[in-house]
Amino acid sequence: MDLSKLSVCVLGLGTTGLASARYLLGLPPKDWNDDDADRAASPDRDTIQEPLIVCPRVARLTIYAGKGTPNTRAEADALIEASGGFLKPQQIVFDEQEVGGIYDLAVISPGIAPSSRMYESAAANAAELIGEPELAWRQSPERWIGITGTNGKTTTTALLAHVLSGSGIKARAVGNIGIPCIDAIQTRDDDEYLVAELSSFQLATVYKLKPDAAILLNITPDHLGWHGSMENYIRDKRRIFYHMDDDAPTVIDATLETTRDLVRLRRSSGKRVIPLGTIEGLTGDMTERCGAPEAAFVDAASDMLVVMHDGRRTELLHADELKLKGEHNYENALAAAAVALCLGAEPECVRLALRSFEPLEHRIEPCGTVGEVAFYNDSKATNPEATVKALSAFPGSPLVLMLGGRDKNTDLTELIEAAKGTCKAVICYGEAGPRFYENFSALGYSKPLLIPDFNTAFSTAIKTARAGDIILLSPACASFDEFASFEARGGMFKSLVVALQASEGGR
Secondary structure, three states, rough: OOOOOOEEEEOOHHHHHHHHHHHHHHHOOOOOOOHHHHHHHHOOOOOOOOOOOOOOOOOOOEEEEOOHHHHHHHHHHHHHHHOOOOOOOOHHEEEOOOOOHHHHHHEEOHHHHOOHHHHHHHHHEEEOOEEEHHHHHHHOOOOOOEEEEEOHHHHHHHHHHHHHOOOOOOEEEEEOOOOOOOHHOOOOOOEEEEEEEEEHHHHHHOOOOOEEEEEEEEOOOHHHHOOOOOOHHHHHHHHHHOOOOOOOOEEOOOOOOOHHHHHHHHHHOOOOOOOEEEEEOOOOOOOHHHHOOOOOEEOOHHHHEEEOOOOOEEHHHHEHHHHOOOOHHHHHHHHHHHHHHHHOOHHHHHHHHHHOOOOOOOOOOEEEEEOOEEEEEOHHHHHHHHHHHHHHHOOOOOOEEEEEEEOOOOOHHHHHHHHHHHHHEEEEEOOOHHHHHHHHEEEEEEEOOOEEHOOOOOOOOHOOOOOOOOEEEOOOOOOOOOOOOOOHHHHHHHHHHHHHHHHOOOO
């Protein structure tokens, strides 16, 4: 995509907006370092980049930066200075929702909802409105793997990059997992795969992105306020497949109706699909159930993770050999393994990589033990479905569950039923606390606890737990009542555990 004659507008100056603006200005990624410079300028690359020479990629750039915070204003000042006079102060607009002017292209940040005035006015005034992953793909379209789903996509993204790398296939985890795609394309090797975690917000603004392989893990209700409806949410998740070649491997959850019908649709259209499980669950084998040519599942008799592909049955490892807890992580491992095998990874390399992968931070992350009480940080569980999966990871273990934060007003019925069978205590805290407490009480969970804030909830969990119990932070809510992010919430949980260990001599 030739940007050189275009007038471009960037909407938002958060992580992806800033990365997009820097790219369009011809600046290196913000976290550019000597290793990146060496890779970008290596003699075996077709194009040698000079990261310190500013050469804007567009004819004109305007930035609607949103709320003018000290951080965004500092970033704006840095952009103006680094641009060498190309970007003027009047080209960065703060505290304004109405986008004015006419643009060839608008690049929108994922947090800006389609219903917002900024989104609507930008769409009206730009010939095309896209997201940052779409911009990155258009600039560097080779070797992309897309991964999405309501829950599990971050773990699967990191796991697939780990498996590919362990198999001698260059790969890097990018996208919603933390590294903006537009940054990654500037330092990627020519034969390196970008394993991109793509959120529904990001997928809503992709139009040409064409992965070489893709994974759709699951779709359950989430972010419905942003998307406007469940139908829109499902549609945006499925956009990951729209432009893929028919023979490109697509791995799709077949245990849920919201995704299983896509398995049927793709297969009936002659497109390659590897279903995960069946309607009966992850132990279902779609090759036996309906004659599918390929499938991935957990063998019910042996508990082995199995991938059927290219006419071969590959038994990988026993489910208990994974360091990742819970059946949902068996699904994540199967999805990663299936794609890796389709891309040429050797089974033994895949086995070794699956065995060695450690749980990610804030995702059922073990945080230590104090007085024979174990602590797990699952702060990334920001909806009830994710928390239900976390509960299933501890069969037979008495759980003290911390629930709360910014309420998404999601249905709690399934969560409450799961808690009845697994939790000796449920501590409801924060903004969501009263609604959670009322629902748990009304639906027959005996004696939930209502606590005002996070720190008091942690103290209450300590008082409630006994030797052999597990204290699990799996909030089923966003973090924004008390914390800036789920990472900050999980970090506070871990720091409280460390402080408790220090005070009580725990290990």
